[in-house]
Amino acid sequence: MTTQTTPSKIALKYGIILGIIFIIYGTILQLLDLDMQTANYLGWLNFVVLLIGIIMAIREYKQETGGFMTFGQGLGLGTLLSFVSGAISALFTYFYIKFIDGSLMEKIKEAQLIELEKQDLSDEQMEQTMEMMDKFTGAGVIAISSVFMCLLLGFIFSLIVSAIMKNEPTERNILDVE
Numbered sequence: 001m002t003t004q005t006t007p008s009k010i011a012l013k014y015g016i017i018l019g020i021i022f023i024i025y026g027t028i029l030q031l032l033d034l035d036m037q038t039a040n041y042l043g044w045l046n047f048v049v050l051l052i053g054i055i056m057a058i059r060e061y062k063q064e065t066g067g068f069m070t071f072g073q074g075l076g077l078g079t080l081l082s083f084v085s086g087a088i089s090a091l092f093t094y095f096y097i098k099f100i101d102g103s104l105m106e107k108i109k110e111a112q113l114i115e116l117e118k119q120d121l122s123d124e125q126m127e128q129t130m131e132m133m134d135k136f137t138g139a140g141v142i143a144i145s146s147v148f149m150c151l152l153l154g155f156i157f158s159l160i161v162s163a164i165m166k167n168e169p170t171e172r173n174i175l176d177v178e
Helices: 007-032 036-043 045-064 071-100 103-118 123-135 139-165 171-177
Strands: none
Touching: 007 036, 007 045, 007 071, 036 045, 045 071, 045 139, 071 103, 071 139, 103 123
16 A cells, blocks of 8 residues: 655654754854854755755655646645744744743844944834834744744745746646556
């Protein structure tokens, strides 16, 4: 009895792998205690890893299906993979900030305050802006926004990669395989 390969099986496999990679990388960045600007810059490497993961997952799916993949299958695979990896990473981030080390929130607020001071705002404007930022820098908001960002970028990457790597099964190329 053979098991049928589906885009969701491959997406879950690679989503879990990437989620774990994101957790390890994020933990390393946190342990290095970098300034926020450097940490944000290095955080963009997550998106390179996401793109590579989508490419590898789509390539594996195509190998297991005889080289065939529709655009929709590739798009769905990459998007689901992005959601799973983003959700795993976001759950870890939420628990890390909420229960292990809340100092990350203070670092974020300090970096925001430094940026505001560069804008030459009045004390009242700075206070209003900081109050607004406090509403959007909680552990839950950061977790939800990171899932959304991963999903959005994963969707865009999946659109591009699927368009390039698709190989729709047609009557002609199915006969060539047989």
